[in-house]
Amino acid sequence: MATIGDVAREAGVSRSTVSSVLTGRKYVSPQTRAKVDAAVAKLHFSVNAGARALATSRTMTFGVVVRFHEAEFSPALAAYLIALSDAAREQGYSVVLLTEPDGTEAVRRAISGRQVDGFILLNVVDDDPRLEPISQARYPAVLIGMPQDARGVDAVDLDFAAAAAMLVDHIADAGHREAMFVRWPEELYSSGSTYATRFDRSARERAERRDLRLVPVSVPVGPEQVRTTLRAALENPENPHALLIHNDAAVAMLPFVLGDLGLEVPADRSVVSLHAAELARLYVLSFTSVESEPVAVAQAAVEMLGKRIASPDSPVHKRLIMPHLEPRASVETVA
Amino acid sequence: MATIGDVAREAGVSRSTVSSVLTGRKYVSPQTRAKVDAAVAKLHFSVNAGARALATSRTMTFGVVVRFHEAEFSPALAAYLIALSDAAREQGYSVVLLTEPDGTEAVRRAISGRQVDGFILLNVVDDDPRLEPISQARYPAVLIGMPQDARGVDAVDLDFAAAAAMLVDHIADAGHREAMFVRWPEELYSSGSTYATRFDRSARERAERRDLRLVPVSVPVGPEQVRTTLRAALENPENPHALLIHNDAAVAMLPFVLGDLGLEVPADRSVVSLHAAELARLYVLSFTSVESEPVAVAQAAVEMLGKRIASPDSPVHKRLIMPHLEPRASVETVA
DNA sequence: CTGAAAGCGCTTACAG
DNA sequence: CTGAAAGCGCTTACAG
Helix, strand or coil: CCCHHHHHHHHCCCHHHHHHHHHCCCCCCHHHHHHHHHHHHHHCCCCCHHHHHHHHCCCCEEEEECCCCCCCCHHHHHHHHHHHHHHHHHCCCEEEEECCCCHHHHHHHHHHCCCCCEEEECCCCCCCCCHHHHHHHCCCEEEECCCCCCCCCEEEEECHHHHHHHHHHHHHHCCCCEEEEEECCHHHHHCCCHHHHHHHHHHHHHHHHCCCEEEEEECCCCHHHHHHHHHHHHHCCCCCCEEEECCHHHHHHHHHHHHHHCCCCCCCCEEEEEECHHHHHHCCCCCEEEECCHHHHHHHHHHHHHHHHHCCCCCCCEEEECCCEECCCCCCCCC | CCCHHHHHHHHCCCHHHHHHHHHCCCCCCHHHHHHHHHHHHHHCCCCCHHHHHHHHCCCCEEEEECCCCCCCCHHHHHHHHHHHHHHHHHCCCEEEEECCCCHHHHHHHHHHCCCCCEEEECCCCCCCCCHHHHHHHCCCEEEECCCCCCCCCEEEEECHHHHHHHHHHHHHHCCCCEEEEEECCHHHHHCCCHHHHHHHHHHHHHHHHCCCEEEEEECCCCHHHHHHHHHHHHHCCCCCCEEEECCHHHHHHHHHHHHHHCCCCCCCCEEEEEECHHHHHHCCCCCEEEECCHHHHHHHHHHHHHHHHHCCCCCCCEEEECCCEECCCCCCCCC
């Protein structure tokens, strides 16, 4: 592999001049620059990343900290990882994967080994232990998620409150006066787990304002349980015919259950949902929905992290990404 | 951040002695070692990765090259990425994500920038362009996939031929004499795309040997097309009642279509399939199946890459990971 | 068994 | 506008 010295010799200049044209931080005459560029091309030279990192004390890499070993819903995960890597590269950064079960340890090691310039934490919840080493070392980081106490770290997330309001409005606009609110298990809401609670509160508030009565249906974990619960809810004649779903597993299962019961959408039931965009790719999920926005979220995260690294002491940023409603004609207008 | 010099001072030894205990490549007396360890702990020291990389010319990182921007089926992708990262860490390696649409360019840059010690290429097909810069630079790499011409690069993959044979046997053992062979679009087989063709050939051979007549059904891309095709195939009274499915989209869609037609498994139809394990996590896929083995494949890949880096000139390795059949009582025994 | 010195490939003041 | 020199934090022969 060619070094900067080889290039300098080839171009007939000093190593520091080569470095100057490489970094672009110093004026170099066009002639000299041309000679250097030619030598670089001829030798297929490119800067040794480790050497540059050592000299600049900037690694130009981000650590992406994946939270769960058993990712709750990995289709979304892959979309985020790829979007993050793409966005990072556009800013000249690489992305290294930190997947240890003990994320705190992974973060600590990456910090003390100076492996990364900053972190992006995926799937952050309240009291996330990974925050500890970061806020302690005052290391640049951006959270994806919106914990109550972000401990002075920047954060970005989908605007779940807006999503809930959009979905409620969509049902209310169609003239419905009541709807089932199909939810995650209640623990998720009481444990203060950020996105769920934000969605929940906003849905309730908006429903109240729009005079929509919400009938909560908590759906337990596991395919069979999901199926049974949905079936019971749909069979109960007391229950509303509109469904507002905030539970990916329920979204995926619903068509099966509708099939079991011979119910049609929107003729028999009106359905809106919040779910990962990936879900819609492989399945026939013809429900009007608000989808997650991995690309927009990833780009915002990378941009925020870049700025944070550039100015460590600027004020803490929070950013909410506005989702959009994808209409799929699954709601019937009622008088 | 503490440096090796700080540790040396704290421990009252030279920097090279500290380095010796850190690398473990030289005998150091237990007493001295203890002093160094104590200093390391006290100062929370850990080696600066970039500096070590520069000194050893080993980055201790692998580049994982993800092929498609639009991942065909990203649930599987996430599982592979996490498994790779975990396996790498166990060997002391980090994993950097290379997601550029132009994978060849990404590989080239990582090589000339000395960013990685080797590559793992995901989802390799015949004539994969990413192989070019790797085989040209004779850079250590392991392919996940089994192209006809691996150009002297190690490769590992699921044993799709064995998978096909297992599934055919399962149907034949239950006494069936014929089965629909639900497949990807034909282009996938004619384009020589490795796993599909291996599965296909093996299924046909085994079926012939077992006296099982296979009726091929090609399923086009897109949810609606999948649904229509499956429906037509199931409604056709000429078609066998056993299904051998090698198409994730068809696997996911089948329950809907069975529901549409009021068919029960295994009473009305017997079903076996090959699909990504992730599929079964979120959905009720109660079909006997052979699932992909991301963890085993990832571990093999990492291990092979480690060995390849250690001995660049050892003979090329190919490795097939034996999958296992997951019985789910979806096949009816016939006379 | 331990330490002084050179070197890995860069960048960056500092002179000129 | 260009170049000589020091330094980033390690490792590794080489002496002792």
